[in-house]
Amino acid sequence: MSQRSVTIAGGGQSGLQLAFGLQGQGYDVTVIQNRTADDIRTGRVMSSQCMFGNSVALEREQGLVGLLVRCAFARGASC
Secondary structure, eight states: OOOOEEEEEOOSHHHHHHHHHHHHTTOEEEEEOSSOHHHHHHSOOOSOOEEOHHHHHHHHHTTOGGGGGGSEEOOSOOO
16 A cells, blocks of 8 residues: 655644654655745744644643743643
8 A cells, every 4th residue: 555645825823733644554644734834934923833732742742842832831721
């Protein structure tokens, strides 16, 4: 059986979590983003910048703990 390929539109928090999760399951993943890495790093903030408990847990599972340093935590938020 050949390796499955997936393209994800959007390199935000959800898109990147999905990409890392699928890579961990053996998928060949491509993420398409409408901004360059430099635009994201130095440009205008495009959305609220906060982390929620479930997201933090998923990122820890994927070994992405370095992302947690620069984000505020939302405590007591319900979805």
